[in-house]
Amino acid sequence: MKFHGVLETCLYVDDLFAAEQFYQSILKLDFVSRQEDRHVFFRCGNQMVLIFKTQASNAVDSPLPRHGTEGAGHIAFAAQAHEIDTWISQLKSYGVPLEQIMAWPDGARSVYFRDPAKNCIEIAESRIWGISE
C-alpha cells in the first residue's frame, strides 16, 4: 500500500497578508480559504499549499496537533520546460529578485527566488526527478 501523493505542503510566514498577495497574485495559486492571524490555504493542481503563522499553528490551545517552524522552508512547483522562461519574465515583471537559475545535468531547469517571508521557492521541470507529467 502506497500513498497516492503528497496532499498538503506547508510553509510558515510572519505576514499572512503579504503571503496571500504573493501566492495568489504572482504565483497564481488558487485561493481556498483564510483565517485571520492563523493561515491562508491554496490549491495547486491536486495538492494543497498551507501557509501558517508559526505562533498560531503552534499554539498550545490548537484543536489539531501542533506544528510550526522558524527559518526558511523550501517548496518547488512543477512547470513544463516551455513555461520556465515565461515564469522568469513574470517574476521579473513583479520585481521578484531571482536568486539562482539552475541548469540540471539533463538540460532541465529550475529557478529559485524568495517569498516575502524568505522561504526558498523553486519552479522546476518535473523531469529533474525523472518524473513525467
Place this chain on the structure above:
Amino acid sequence: MKFHGVLETCLYVDDLFAAEQFYQSILKLDFVSRQEDRHVFFRCGNQMVLIFKTQASNAVDSPLPRHGTEGAGHIAFAAQAHEIDTWISQLKSYGVPLEQIMAWPDGARSVYFRDPAKNCIEIAESRIWGISE
C-alpha cells in the same frame, strides 16, 4: 499560466538515518537517493519528499539557495477512505503512537502522528479538500 502541482515538499530532521528508516520502512515512500549528513530524498506519487538536515541545507557554502527550519513541520499524504484503517493498523504494528484521528465534517478522516524528528505527519483522504483522485 498555472503550476501543474507541487513538485518538492521538504521536511527537516536531526537524524537522517532514523528518517530514512521511518519514511521508507513504515510509510513506504520510494527511496531515491541520499547524501550522508545532508539529505535523503523520496518519491511519493508524482511528487518528491526531500528530507534535509537543517545545518547542511542551510550551510553558507551550499551550492544551491540556502534553506532550513527548526521546529515541527507538517506534511499530509493522500490515501483513499478504505486505506485509512489499514494505515492506522500498520502504524500501530510499528509502535508509532497516533496523536489524533480526525473526522472532518464530510465524513472523511485523517490520522496524525509524529516522525522521529517530531514533525507532524498526517494521512488524509483528498476529499477533505474537495479533491477527487
